[in-house]
Every structure is written in structure tokens, then in C-alpha cells.
Amino acid sequence: MSSKILIIGACGQIGTELTIKLREIxxxxxxxxxxxxxxxxxxxxAGPFVILDAKNFNAIKDCCINHKIDTVYLMAALLSATGEKYPMEAWDLNMNSLFHVLNLAKSKQIKKVFWPSSIAVFGPSTPxxxxxxHTICEPTTVYGITKQVGERWCEYYHEKYGVDVRSIRYPGIISHKAMPGGGxxxxxVEIYHEAIKEGKYESxxxxxxxxPMMFMDDAIKATTEIMAANSEHLSIRSSYNLSAISFSPKxxxxxxxxxxxxxxxxxxxDFRQAIADSWPSSIDDSVARKDWNWSHxxxxxxxxxxxxxxxxxxYKS
Known part of the structure; x- marks a missing residue:
């Protein structure tokens, strides 16, 4: 019997393409x-859709009950650049939505959770x-703080309550289907759009x-593969490092x-330079490649x- 899946934040950059792929599967x-x-x-x-506030526990619970959901992908979040403008809103959305889903899994309302972390968990003191x-994580953005704290809670819920939560630290994601959302x-992503439209770009x-960056197809591949992996093969329940390519604007x-x-x-x-300077330039994802055979x-x-x-x-159409 196929899983019944709920994607929270499905209209975002990753959520849009993840929805398409999961429906194919x-x-x-x-x-x-x-x-x-x-x-x-x-x-x-394109398919079943509900309006859902990720901060509303009862709404999420009712949706899971009404649709007999067993797996939740929590993709809703305020990203790094937007989070710096609205720090309290970023904390509220990014943390409370995670607690809602983890608590539903703790109470056995759902069986499996995917929650994305990010390279934003790292900071200037990280190699x-x-x-x-496994390294020093001292993030300097609200987004990074919420992801670091979220990783600790994911591991806690797995160790204490047996929650089957799975996570990867996304690098920058590049897609031609959906616009980015404040990262x-x-x-x-913008550079390709401007190349086609204007023939120039100001970085x-x-x-x-x-x-560290990744083409969207690889990000979706990683997400579906870790969720399909045998639970016994997963040694990381905080969040896996994930890597594909690394490059500069030049x-x-x-x-x-x-x-x-x-x-x-x-x-x-601009102000985003300081954020970028606090993040790694390349990622060692050998644990993911070993545990669930990840490759880009x-x-x-x-x-x-x-x-x-x-x-x-x-743009032609």
C-alpha cells in the first residue's frame, strides 16, 4: 500500500518540485x-491541495486525520536573508512547525517525518x-540558529520517542521551475534568469x-532516496551533510x-555577503554516501x- 503524504509548504522552491516527484512515485x-x-x-x-498554516497544530493534526496521512514533509520556513529582516517571525515559523510535526509523530498520529536542515547551521568557526x-556549529543567522536547534530536537525525538525523522543539510538549490524564496x-538562480532576459547580472x-550548491534534480533525488532508505542504515538523525558542486559567482x-x-x-x-562568508565553501558528505548510497x-x-x-x-512562451 502506498504512503499517504502531506507536504507542508508545497508552494516553495523545493516543495513545488518535490510535490511533482512524489506524485510520480x-x-x-x-x-x-x-x-x-x-x-x-x-x-x-495539479492535485489534492489544502490551505494550511504550518504554525497551527490543530489544523495540521486535522488534515493528517482527514487524509489518513502517514508521512509528512515539512518544507515551510523563512530562509536566511528574509529571516534576518523578520527574526521573530522566522523563529516562530521554523521552530513551532517542527514541534507540531514531531509531536504528531511522537503520538503515533504519523509514522515518518522529513525536515530539511541547511548549511546555514555552520558559522565562521566551522572548517x-x-x-x-560532525563539527563546530555556531550559526550567525536566525535561520541557521533555527536549523541547528531543529537538528538537536530531531535527534532527541528519535532517541527518546522513536520518531522516524530524517533530514539533510541542503546547500544552495538551483532550479528553473520555481523562483527562490529569500536565501x-x-x-x-537569479543569474540565469537575468542572463536570458538582460544578458547581464549584478551579483x-x-x-x-x-x-556549496546543488541542482534541484539532485536535491529532489536526495530527498526521496533518504526517505526510501532502510531505517537501520541511517546513522544520523540530526541531519546529513549533503554536497554536489561548489562554485563562485565568477x-x-x-x-x-x-x-x-x-x-x-x-x-x-550587500548584507548577504556577511552571511555567505560565515558558511562553508565545500562540504564533506561521505557519511550520506556511505549510509544510503547518495551520489549527485x-x-x-x-x-x-x-x-x-x-x-x-x-521566457519565449
């Missing part, structure tokens, strides 16, 4: 998409190159700022120029080809 009617509004009409009209799975790594990060611009020689880039770092498919060159091709189609 489990069937459209077995995946309930939810968000606080109906702004993504394509997703709303920047090949950041290990520091957003430049790596809010400096040219040699290396950050390097991504050069990859675009290989396809579009006239593309121009300029650099005007896309490098910078292949990702750039897909992004430019697909965005050209989008």
Missing part, C-alpha cells in the same frame, strides 16, 4: 500539497573546506565567494559565457546547459 491522490495560500496555481490545480559531518544563495556576492558567470559569450557580470556585495548527477557545466535551455523556453 506514489500517485497524485496519495500526495496532499498544502501551503498558507494558493499563489502557485499550477500546483494548486570552511570539506566541512565534516543567500539566490544569486545562483550581491563578491566574485570569489565559493558556496565561475558560474564563466559557465554562462561558455554558452552566451556576450553575457556580462558586475559585483555589488549534475556538475556546473551540465547544470548551466539545462538552466539556460529551459529558461529560454519559459
Amino acid at each position: 506514489h500517485g497524485v491522490d496519495n500526495v496532499i500539497a498544502s501551503d498558507i495560500n494558493t499563489r502557485n496555481l499550477d500546483l494548486v490545480n 570552511r573546506t570539506q566541512t565534516p559531518q 543567500t544563495t539566490d544569486y545562483a 550581491f556576492l563578491s566574485e570569489n565567494t565559493h558556496l 565561475e558560474i558567470a564563466e559557465s554562462i559565457q561558455a554558452e552566451m559569450p556576450n553575457f556580462k557580470i558586475t559585483f555589488k556585495p 548527477d549534475f556538475n556546473l557545466h551540465t547544470m548551466t546547459k539545462v538552466m539556460l535551455r529551459e529558461l529560454a523556453k519559459t
